[in-house]
Amino acid sequence: MAHIDNTDPLLQEITGPTPGQMLRKRVFGHQGLLIGAVVLIILLFIAIFAPLLAPHDPYAQSLMNRMEPPVFLGGTWEHPLGTDHLGRDYLSRLIYGARVSLLIGAVAALISGVIGTAMGVAAGYFGGRVDMVVTFLINVRLAMPVVLVALAVVAILGGSLQVVIVVLGLLLWDRFAVVMRASTLQVRGREYVAAARAIGASTPRVILSEIMPNIANNLIVVITLEMAHAILLEAALSFLGLGVQPPTPSWGLMVSEGKNMMLFEPWLVLIPGAVLFLLVLAINLMGDGLRDVTAPENRS
Amino acid sequence: MTSSWLKTSIASIALIAASGAAMAEKANDTLRVAFTKELENVDSYFNSSREGVVLQRAVWDGLIYRDPVTNEYKGNLATSWEWIDDTTLEFKLREGVTFHNGEPFNADDVVYTVNFVAKEENGVKTQRNVNWMESAEKIDDYTVRIHLKDKFPAAIEFLSGPVSMYPDEYYAEVGPSGMGLKPVGTGPYEVVSVVPGQHFVLKKYEGYHDSPKGAPEITNIDIRTIPDVNTQLAELFSGSLDLIWQVPADQAEKMSAMDQFTVMNESTMRVGYLSFDAAGRSGDSPFGDLRVRRAINHAINREELVNALLKGKSKVIWTPCFPSQFGCVEEAATTYEYDPEKARALLAEAGYPDGFETEFYAYRDREYAEAILSYLNAVGIDADFKFLQYSALRELNMKGEVPMSFQTWGSYSINDASAMVSQFFKHGSLDDARDDQVLADLNVADSATDPDTRVEHYAKAIERITDQAYWAPMFSYNTNYVFTKEVEYTPTADEVLRFTTMSWN
Numbered sequence: 030m031a032h033i034d035n036t037d038p039l040l041q042e043i044t045g046p047t048p049g050q051m052l053r054k055r056v057f058g059h060q061g062l063l064i065g066a067v068v069l070i071i072l073l074f075i076a077i078f079a080p081l082l083a084p085h086d087p088y089a090q091s092l093m094n095r096m097e098p099p100v101f102l103g104g105t106w107e108h109p110l111g112t113d114h115l116g117r118d119y120l121s122r123l124i125y126g127a128r129v130s131l132l133i134g135a136v137a138a139l140i141s142g143v144i145g146t147a148m149g150v151a152a153g154y155f156g157g158r159v160d161m162v163v164t165f166l167i168n169v170r171l172a173m174p175v176v177l178v179a180l181a182v183v184a185i186l187g188g189s190l191q192v193v194i195v196v197l198g199l200l201l202w203d204r205f206a207v208v209m210r211a212s213t214l215q216v217r218g219r220e221y222v223a224a225a226r227a228i229g230a231s232t233p234r235v236i237l238s239e240i241m242p243n244i245a246n247n248l249i250v251v252i253t254l255e256m257a258h259a260i261l262l263e264a265a266l267s268f269l270g271l272g273v274q275p276p277t278p279s280w281g282l283m284v285s286e287g288k289n290m291m292l293f294e295p296w297l298v299l300i301p302g303a304v305l306f307l308l309v310l311a312i313n314l315m316g317d318g319l320r321d322v323t324a325p326e327n328r329s
Numbered sequence: 330m331t332s333s334w335l336k337t338s339i340a341s342i343a344l345i346a347a348s349g350a351a352m353a354e355k356a357n358d359t360l361r362v363a364f365t366k367e368l369e370n371v372d373s374y375f376n377s378s379r380e381g382v383v384l385q386r387a388v389w390d391g392l393i394y395r396d397p398v399t400n401e402y403k404g405n406l407a408t409s410w411e412w413i414d415d416t417t418l419e420f421k422l423r424e425g426v427t428f429h430n431g432e433p434f435n436a437d438d439v440v441y442t443v444n445f446v447a448k449e450e451n452g453v454k455t456q457r458n459v460n461w462m463e464s465a466e467k468i469d470d471y472t473v474r475i476h477l478k479d480k481f482p483a484a485i486e487f488l489s490g491p492v493s494m495y496p497d498e499y500y501a502e503v504g505p506s507g508m509g510l511k512p513v514g515t516g517p518y519e520v521v522s523v524v525p526g527q528h529f530v531l532k533k534y535e536g537y538h539d540s541p542k543g544a545p546e547i548t549n550i551d552i553r554t555i556p557d558v559n560t561q562l563a564e565l566f567s568g569s570l571d572l573i574w575q576v577p578a579d580q581a582e583k584m585s586a587m588d589q590f591t592v593m594n595e596s597t598m599r600v601g602y603l604s605f606d607a608a609g610r611s612g613d614s615p616f617g618d619l620r621v622r623r624a625i626n627h628a629i630n631r632e633e634l635v636n637a638l639l640k641g642k643s644k645v646i647w648t649p650c651f652p653s654q655f656g657c658v659e660e661a662a663t664t665y666e667y668d669p670e671k672a673r674a675l676l677a678e679a680g681y682p683d684g685f686e687t688e689f690y691a692y693r694d695r696e697y698a699e700a701i702l703s704y705l706n707a708v709g710i711d712a713d714f715k716f717l718q719y720s721a722l723r724e725l726n727m728k729g730e731v732p733m734s735f736q737t738w739g740s741y742s743i744n745d746a747s748a749m750v751s752q753f754f755k756h757g758s759l760d761d762a763r764d765d766q767v768l769a770d771l772n773v774a775d776s777a778t779d780p781d782t783r784v785e786h787y788a789k790a791i792e793r794i795t796d797q798a799y800w801a802p803m804f805s806y807n808t809n810y811v812f813t814k815e816v817e818y819t820p821t822a823d824e825v826l827r828f829t830t831m832s833w834n
Contacts, residue, residue, distance in 0.1 A: 088706065090703040092633045092700060095579075095638075115703065187715055189713075274713075275699045276699060276706070289558060289577060291559055292583075
């Protein structure tokens with residue numbers, strides 16, 4: 030069999046770049062996407078390898094070494110980012126906190142993504158009564174203020190990592206449903222859907238292999254948005270004392286614990302705040318970037 | 330042109346206004362103070378907060394006054410008193426005292442006040458403060474007898490504290506809610522205005538009698554509720570507050586390094602302790618085992634908590650009461666030195682070589698609770714931390730659903746062991762130990778009139794409680810007072826702000 034050499038300039042001139050090459054070009058030409066992805070990958074790496082990276086046990090308390098300043102404010106390299114109000118190493122807590130934030134963001138987005146996408150696609154594809162019911166449910170959900178409901182539920186059930194994840198997962202599906210419904214409505218009348226139906230493809234097959242790939246780019250954007258949303262909400266709940274419970278390290282909790290000393294030791298709040306900001310920014314940048322490079326109108 | 334002129338003038342007006350606000354109020358003879366918590370009702374019988382106690386001492390007087398330094402009882406609205414029998418106290422009242430509204434003070438006021446508050450259906454918030462009184466009886470205009478329900482040796486202490494005298498005609502007319510909005514008493518300060526929960530303005534009472542509280546010096550007291558400590562500090566920096574209190578240790582430490590503020594630290598009667606469900610009310614819990622309770626007592630490094638977290642005048646406490654309280658015999662208490670190894674060994678002996686899981690409740694001082702939690706983790710106890718509001722935790726506690734909790738008790742600044750030990754170990758709904766031997770001793774100690782008998786039986790109760798490790802008493806609290814150099818004040822050890830002893834430098 031003749032081997033086709035893609036790098037042959039003559040051949041390239043004749044055929045033009047392959048879709049893969051074009052995608053690669055778009056990806057590497059998109060600065061926001063690259064920055065977001067790099068930051069996110071670094072944070073993911075930190076979260077996964079936390080036990081290897083953290084210089085100290087994040088739970089080890091040393092009351093005699095409370096609130097030591099970070100190294101850039103005159104501290105020592107023993108605790109590069111200082112220690113918290115119980116003398117625990119701030120860097121180690123920050124590193125372990127990345128696990129909590131990413132875990133909550135990912136799992137909550139996954140749960141709400143499954144719920145919201147199923148509802149949205151069903152509503153968009155079947156229309157009629159299904160659509161009415163789904164739209165009603167979306168409206169009901171939109172009428173509930175997320176933070177208040179989350180606060181109330183967590184207050185009743187008690188705060189823990191699992192409860193926070195499930196509560197956020199069950200609350201954040203509205204945007205998935207709205208966007209997936211609208212996207213499905215757009216594509217379900219397309220020729221390729223009609224063609225698939227005409228050759229006798231089953232409904233699940235039409236949805237999975239004709240509709241889903243064509244609305245996936247929207248789904249990705251919503252996933253990233255909701256992931257960022259969930260991470261911020263967890264931080265807010267933990268800040269209010271109703272999220273992840275101590276001694277679990279969580280960035281929101283760290284901000285909350287540092288709040289009392291904000292006038293005198295602002296770094297206690299600034300450090301976890303800055304990391305939280307960085308993570309959410311990275312996720313949003315990546316989401317925007319992914320939409321830009323995968324949107325069908327950019328493919329041609 | 331016009332607009333830039335306008336901007337400049339607005340800016341300068343704003344500047345002038347700001348600097349005016351920032352000027353010290355010594356010139357106006359107004360002391361500006363911040364409260365942290367909202368006070369629900371100024372009527373001192375209808376609130377249970379520290380802020381309420383502060384206002385109560387400023388606006389009203391009791392029959393007796395206890396000198397906060399010498400602990401000596403002095404006559405205030407009464408000039409003398411004597412026990413007629415075990416349950417009857419007779420008072421000679423001070424003549425010539427008038428209430429802020431001009432009503433003269435006499436036996437009718439005492440009789441009305443006592444009869445009103447002693448009646449349970451009138452709903453006085455802290456029943457323990459008043460429910461030992463049966464009624465009051467007028468002998469003549471300036472002689473009154475108070476009848477007790479039962480023998481109650483701590484009566485004098487209570488009469489010098491939470492029981493203050495109200496004007497009968499006015500109180501009959503306006504009731505507790507009217508009293509809360511326009512309080513009238515005989516105290517050193519009269520109330521000018523009240524915005525409930527928010528803002529209280531007091532003014533020196535010119536007609537104040539010659540009381541052991543002393544004559545007030547500062548003319549106006551302006552109290553605002555500012556819940557956030559950081560905001561309070563910021564206002565102190567900007568000069569719109571003169572005095573704040575209950576400042577956390579870390580912030581107070583930083584403030585004391587600054588020249589423009591005085592930081593004073595005083596101990597309080599509040600004791601922090603762990604309570605265990607020894608009676609097994611929450612189901613089959615490990616705390617029924619004495620070895621587990623002792624293990625936890627050994628697991629906590631009280632010295633470190635006091636030195637690094639509470640600081641100031643806090644002390645390590647081994648008794649289920651505050652050592653200055655009458656009957657709180659420190660020598661009777663068993664002490665448990667910090668020894669995590671021993672704690673592990675005891676846990677292993679009790680059948681928990683790898684520790685166990687339990688719920689751990691707290692309602693205040695999250696930081697302290699977290700530190701304690703970490704000591705428990707260190708010996709293998711995996712505690713699920715639950716932080717609740719005080720009222721919610723109290724309710725759970727009453728239902729007996731709390732295996733272990735971090736609690737504190739301030740005894741309402743009553744200098745008698747009955748205000749703490751008897752509150753918790755007499756098989757009430759908050760009693761997690763339910764020990765009959767302790768109950769028997771406390772019953773004797775609470776009602777005996779002979780001081781030696783009381784001490785002996787409180788000591789026995791304390792010995793039993795600490796030997797059985799029903800609690801893990803840990804530390805006493807302290808309070809930091811921070812004020813500008815213009816203010817002169819020496820705080821007392823009972824966590825009460827006394828405006829009468831404040832003056833300008």
